[in-house]
Amino acid sequence: MNSLSPTMLIAALFFGTATQGFAVAAGTESNAPRQAQASPSTRTVFIKLDDISFSQKSIDVRPGETVRFVLKNEGALMHEFNIGRVSLQHEHQREMAALMQDGTLTPTGKAKSIVWRERNTGPGDSTPPSYPEVIEATHDDPNAVLVEPGTTKEFVWTFADATNLTFACTLPGHTQAGMIGDFVMR
Ligand SMILES: [Cu+2]
Numbered sequence: 001m002n003s004l005s006p007t008m009l010i011a012a013l014f015f016g017t018a019t020q021g022f023a024v025a026a027g028t029e030s031n032a033p034r035q036a037q038a039s040p041s042t043r044t045v046f047i048k049l050d051d052i053s054f055s056q057k058s059i060d061v062r063p064g065e066t067v068r069f070v071l072k073n074e075g076a077l078m079h080e081f082n083i084g085r086v087s088l089q090h091e092h093q094r095e096m097a098a099l100m101q102d103g104t105l106t107p108t109g110k111a112k113s114i115v116w117r118e119r120n121t122g123p124g125d126s127t128p129p130s131y132p133e134v135i136e137a138t139h140d141d142p143n144a145v146l147v148e149p150g151t152t153k154e155f156v157w158t159f160a161d162a163t164n165l166t167f168a169c170t171l172p173g174h175t176q177a178g179m180i181g182d183f184v185m186r
Contacts, residue, residue, distance in 0.1 A: 035142060036158040038068045049147055051075035052177040060186045066158040073147040078109050079179065080169045082144035083157055089180075092141070092170040100153040100172055104137045107171075109148045121159070144170070159183065 045067055047056035052075070061067060071081050080096075082089055093108045099105040116130045139146065159165070169179035 002007075012136075013069060017135050017138055020021065036066050036156045038066065038154075038156045039041065041095075042066050042068045044068045045068050045072055046072070047081070049073045049075060049079040049081070049169070049179075050177055051077050052079075052174050054169070054179055054181055057181045059167070059181065059183050061159045061183050062186055064158070064160065065083070066156060069155045069157065070152060071145065071147050071155060072152045073149055076149050077107050078148050078171065079174065080106070080144055080146050080171055081153075082141070082168050082170050083155075083165060083183075084143050084168075085164050086166055087166075088143075089166065089168045089170055092144070093175060097172045099139060105139060105146075110139060110146070113137075 005148050018050060043065065045059060046055075047069055049071060050073075059067075069081065084092070085099055096105065100107075103111050105111065112134050114132045115135050117133050145153050147153045163185070165183045167181050168175045169184070
């Protein structure tokens with residue numbers, strides 16, 4: 001019974017964790033709107049994310065407008081910029097709490113795990129037969145972006161109809177602490 005090495009078993013476990021996060025993300029994809037493409041004329045809105053707040057409480061948008069959001073996280077915690085209806089954001093809060101609990105997400109970022117890759121070695125090759133690779137857990141939603149501490153992310157969105165659309169951070173406790181704001185049609 002030498003078909004499954006301990007290395008492969010560990011790799012399989014980590015892959016299980018990584019794909020779990022992805023599966024949750026894929027499940028939200030079908031009924032949610034997607035990110036848009038920016039053009040040179042796209043208006044840019046700067047938002048500062050901090051522990052625990054957004055720099056804006058309300059953002060004016062025009063019907064049909066595409067906006068490029070530049071999101072700078074100046075806090076020590078990871079934050080999210082999620083555009084959607086409040087009911088969907090409540091649903092997403094539960095998903096995020098589950099991802100925190102299973103370790104896919106941490107308060108400061110996405111979990112990283114080390115997977116040992118097999119290397120094809122030829123005759124006379126002195127390199128080790130396997131090498132480590134750092135894998136970051138994935139959690140991508142079409143209507144949200146995670147912003148790690150000290151980073152700046154861009155997020156482009158087209159507002160077909162801003163009625164009832166809010167922006168929020170759905171990480172556990174953050175919406176409740178005030179990380180929520182609304183889009184106002186002008
Ligand atoms: Cu947050």
